[in-house]
Amino acid sequence: MSSALDKALLAMSLEEEEEEETPFDLPDLPQYSSCLNNSISLIGRILNPDCQKVPNLIREMPRKWQKFDRVRGIALSPERFQFMFKHEHDLLEVYEKGVHSFNDWTLAIERWVERPPPDYLNFINIWVRLRNIPVNHYTAKAIEALGDLVGHVVEVAFDPSRPRINDYERVLVRFDVSRPLYKTRVVNLPGGEKTTISYEYERIHKRCFHCQRLTHEQTVCPFKLRDLQKSSEQSNILNKGLKIKQDKILKESDPLFGVLEENQVGINPATGRPRIAKEVLDGMRQYLLTASGPEKIIREHRVKSSLADIGNDPIAQKAFLSLETLPVITTNIDKGKGHVFEFQNSTSAVLPASVPGYHSKLLQSAIQAGRNNNEFSTPEFFYSEGSVDSSYNNSRSFLDFSSVNSAIVGEAGTSRAADVFKPGRARRRPPKNKRQPFEGALNVNQFGYKKTDVKRKAEEEVKQGSKIKRKLNEAVPMEGLPKDL
Known part of the structure; x- marks a missing residue:
């Protein structure tokens, strides 16, 4: 019984494997x-x-x-x-x-693209700042050539007709994320001198401090381990007196063998990109394979002469050999400008803790600055003494702009003001129908607000006639002789 069941399961598994090998056609709907x-x-x-x-x-x-x-x-x-x-x-x-x-x-x-290319998500566009450019080579083409050392230049932000207050020029490069972010590059000038161009990358935060790549930290850098192993191997080879053999790019079976030199193909060590694109090399091979005899010799001579003609023209090499698009020159020198982050040179701010009372003085100055801002700002709400709303949330605006209680918090004031505006304690006032209108309300005009101080107590005394205040130049009226005489 068990053997028959095993045979049945084995047959089912074989059938399932045959079904899995057949690909499934997704409907085109x-x-x-x-x-x-x-x-x-x-x-x-x-x-x-x-x-x-x-x-x-x-x-x-x-x-x-x-x-x-x-x-x-x-x-x-x-x-x-x-x-x-x-x-x-x-x-x-x-x-x-x-x-x-x-x-x-x-x-x-x-x-998103429906059919992404093979190098999809392997490049990013970065704005790069170039410093220490020779003064005799301040041209758009020179800036483009210096920017090509770190990536394919897409755009150059350069305007020679305007004054420049920055000591750098900016280029937009299409950067391969598998390559390092070079900080400096040594450049040989036509006169025989040498200069060092420094590069700063905008909006780039962290990178490996050993190989300057964006894919890992220094603690797990594979290139650091490889360099250590290579240095040890080279030391062993030098000790044994052996030479390191480099593999040739053009093999003897290649149609371009003998037509092109080794320094004309392969990767350019200065830019890290191919000197001649693969499509161009394939076209040259096809051009030579379709001929034989004297015609093949003539075509080989044409290939050599064409490469010699454009050998001294960097623009032609980029357009016809590398198949790279030429950059765009823009006069907006601050286009897409971002911050430059340098974690190695960052220093933490140190407060002068040795100065006595530093923190208290800093806090006091901040409070005073806030008070000055409040003095020149128009309040959103105005309240008088007879206002209905007496909640504590609005008491600060009443305290700052009232004509009665104008004492600032922290200064001397009346005990009534302190009791009224004490947090968590309600004001004791008579009902609304028994309140008297306040004559000293704020007089607000189109230019701001103005305090009008009115002494209510003095007016009441004048009305009662108990005490009459007269001016200095005013004469006392004659009221006759006293009754006692």
Whole structure:
């Protein structure tokens, strides 16, 4: 019985394996496609998985963008995410800000495309500041060439007709996130001198202090370990008297072998990008393979002469050999400007604790500054002595602008004012129908407010006739002789 059951299970498993090997065809119907919803979305990936987590990023970034009610995050994988926007203008506002970061580490974010290219999410656009540019080479082409040392220059912010108060120039580069962020590069000038160009990257927070990359911290840097191993291997090779052999790029079976030199192909060590694009090399190979005999020799000579003609023209090399787009020159020198973060040079502010009474003086000056601001600001509400609302929340405005109780908090004043405005204690006043109108209310005009002090007690005494105050120049009227005479 058991053997028959095992045979049946074995047969079922074989059938299931055959069914799994058959691929499933997804229907090409609108209800199976989300391209319409994805058209207003951003796709991104984290660069440092050790310090960045996608669930936390999805909860935090809408609040950071101040669009928490108009954007929705989706976790696509442990390293990739998507943000769906309700409106196109919100997406453009976020995307045009440039580099975004989470937990102080950079993110790679691009607009959604239906069929992404192979290098999708491997590049980010960064504004770079170039310092120490030679004064005799302050041109747009020279700035572009210096910016190419760190990445493909997309835009140059340079206007020679305007005065410049900053000691740097800015270029927008399309940066490969797998490459290091160089701080300085040594440049050989045409006259034989050398200069060092320094680079600062806007909106970039943290990076590895050893290899200057955005993908890890220094404590887990793989290049640091590799450099240590390589140094030990090189020391062993030098001790044994052996030479390091470098692999050639052009093999003998390659049609371009003997036509191009090794220094014309491969990766340019200055820029880190190919000297000749793969598409151009494939076209050259196809051009030589389709001929034979004398025609092949003629075509080889044409390839050599064409490379020699554009060898001294950097613009032609970039356009025809590297197949890179030429940068755009803009006169807006502050376009997309952001902060530069340098954690190594940051110093914490130290308070002068040795100065006696420093903190108390600082607090006192802040309070006085707040009082000065209140003196020149028009109050939102005005209250008189006969006001109905007597809650403590509005007592501060009454205290500052009343013509009766004008004592400032902390200064000497009447005991009645202190009792009235004491927190948590209600004022004892007669009912509304028994109150007398207050004649000393505020007189507010179009220019502000003005206090009019009226002495009610003096007026009542004048009406009763008990004491009459006369002016100095006023004569006493003749009332006749006394009755006793």
